[in-house]
Amino acid sequence: xxxxxxxxxxxxxxxxxxxxxxxxxxxxxxxxxxxxxxxxxxxxxxxxxxxxxxxxxxxxxxxxxxxxxxxxxxxxxxxxxxxxxxxxxxxxxxxxxxxxxxxxxxxxxxxxxxxxxxxxxxxxxxxxxxxxxxxxxxxxxxxxxxxxxxxxxxxxxxxxxxxxxxxxxxxxxxxxxxxxxxx
Amino acid sequence: xxxxxxxxxxxxxxxxxxxxxxxxxxxxxxxxxxxxxxxxxxxxxxxxxxxxxxxxxxxxxxxxxxxxxxxxxxxxxxxxxxxxxxxxxxxxxxxxxxxxxxxxxxxxxxxxxxxxxxxxxxxxxxxxxxxxxxxxxxxxxxxxxxxxxxxxxxxxxxxxxxxxxxxxxxxxxxxxxxxxxxx
DNA sequence: TCTGCCATGTAATATGTTACATGATTGT
DNA sequence: ACAATCATGTAACATATTACATGGCAGA
Numbered sequence: 001x002x003x004x005x006x007x008x009x010x011x012x013x014x015x016x017x018x019x020x021x022x023x024x025x026x027x028x029x030x031x032x033x034x035x036x037x038x039x040x041x042x043x044x045x046x047x048x049x050x051x052x053x054x055x056x057x058x059x060x061x062x063x064x065x066x067x068x069x070x071x072x073x074x075x076x077x078x079x080x081x082x083x084x085x086x087x088x089x090x091x092x093x094x095x096x097x098x099x100x101x102x103x104x105x106x107x108x109x110x111x112x113x114x115x116x117x118x119x120x121x122x123x124x125x126x127x128x129x130x131x132x133x134x135x136x137x138x139x140x141x142x143x144x145x146x147x148x149x150x151x152x153x154x155x156x157x158x159x160x161x162x163x164x165x166x167x168x169x170x171x172x173x174x175x176x177x178x179x180x181x182x183x
Numbered sequence: 184x185x186x187x188x189x190x191x192x193x194x195x196x197x198x199x200x201x202x203x204x205x206x207x208x209x210x211x212x213x214x215x216x217x218x219x220x221x222x223x224x225x226x227x228x229x230x231x232x233x234x235x236x237x238x239x240x241x242x243x244x245x246x247x248x249x250x251x252x253x254x255x256x257x258x259x260x261x262x263x264x265x266x267x268x269x270x271x272x273x274x275x276x277x278x279x280x281x282x283x284x285x286x287x288x289x290x291x292x293x294x295x296x297x298x299x300x301x302x303x304x305x306x307x308x309x310x311x312x313x314x315x316x317x318x319x320x321x322x323x324x325x326x327x328x329x330x331x332x333x334x335x336x337x338x339x340x341x342x343x344x345x346x347x348x349x350x351x352x353x354x355x356x357x358x359x360x361x362x363x364x365x366x
Numbered sequence: 367t368c369t370g371c372c373a374t375g376t377a378a379t380a381t382g383t384t385a386c387a388t389g390a391t392t393g394t
Numbered sequence: 395a396c397a398a399t400c401a402t403g404t405a406a407c408a409t410a411t412t413a414c415a416t417g418g419c420a421g422a
Binding site: 005008009012015031032034035036037079082083085086087089090096097098099100101102103104105106107108109110111114115118121147148150151152154155157158161162164165166168169172173176177180 | 188191192195198214215217218219220262265266268269270272273279280281282283284285286287288289290291292293294297298301304330331333334335337338340341344345347348349351352355356359360363
Binding site: 187188189220221222223224225250251 | 380381382383384389390391
């Protein structure tokens with residue numbers, strides 16, 4: 001079977017409420033983008049295959065004017081499949097590839113200024129991330145009575161913890177490079 | 184051009200000392216595996232292409248007995264290419280896909296016990312990681328007079344910071360789930 | 367009119383892993 | 395003898411991004 005993960009993301013999101021492909025993408029970017037991403041090239045084929053497998057069904061073909069939007073909802077079969085996957089142990093090796101760290105690791109071959117600049121940019125990016133998290137926080141609080149909210153807060157908190165740890169490290173690392181530079 | 188990143192990893196590592204493909208893989212697993220991985224299917228073709236581009240050269244064909252090992256070293260052209268890449272800003276979106284977090288996010292559709300178990304396994308994995316970091320620490324201290332050591336310590340510290348943040352989060356998250364379970 | 371968002375989708379390309387093939391060397 | 399590690403490599407597969415194509419709708 002192909003596109004394993006993508007399919008489970010879709011199933012999971014459809015337990016919240018019926019959504020269209022477009023809404024799924026938007027939801028991802030507004031809630032789990034800090035640890036998960038999907039592109040159109042994966043999303044739409046996966047939607048089709050899930051429908052073919054009867055794990056989701058077309059609930060409604062909205063036609064606002066002439067514009068069509070396919071609203072999918074999860075089926076019983078889909079819920080079962082999701083639950084099975086949730087219960088499975090992850091053989092996952094989370095592929096982590098951090099290009100910044102790679103460049104810093106090779107810092108001896110670069111200029112100290114270059115490495116410092118890299119860290120500054122990283123710091124700026126992490127700060128942006130923390131701001132994005134505040135947006136996600138708002139989304140969650142809008143659903144604060146939902147039975148999902150507890151889990152959403154936990155995953156968000158994970159992102160925040162790492163962002164804070166990262167910021168602290170960036171500052172420390174930058175200080176180390178700057179003191180090295182003075183000598 | 185293909186295999187961009189892999190090629191720069193190789194170039195970077197060859198600035199430390201000439202290595203064979205096998206040694207490169209080993210070095211990766213002993214030093215940067217917490218933020219970078221390469222498989223044979225990428226490594227060997229990339230070595231060939233780098234050689235073709237004259238960014239690396241076959242320094243020595245060791246023939247210990249009859250077993251051959253290709254010892255590559257970086258060329259001037261390779262050093263230039265590396266330096267250019269190091270100076271480039273990362274358009275990088277570090278693809279982060281964390282299956283654990285995804286499952287936790289969908290925790291409402293699973294059992295609380297399942298989510299707690301997931302967190303426990305994660306905790307165990309992180310603890311293992313922290314132990315691996317101690318091994319990396321040893322490797323670094325063996326090279327402590329190398330001009331690379333400063334940079335290596337920084338990237339290692341990054342891993343340690345995140346692992347610690349993650350452990351703390353795991354415990355907190357587990358506590359939150361357990362108190363939720365009691366009600 | 368033009369920009370930006372809504373909305374679905376595909377083809378080409380890039381990237382990466384897995385599993386295997388091959389065979390030597392080293393230690394028990 | 396046997397297992398582990400050294401050592402290089404490939405083919406098939408799996409996964410993912412990019413860049414487009416298409417077109418409606420809303421508002422300045």
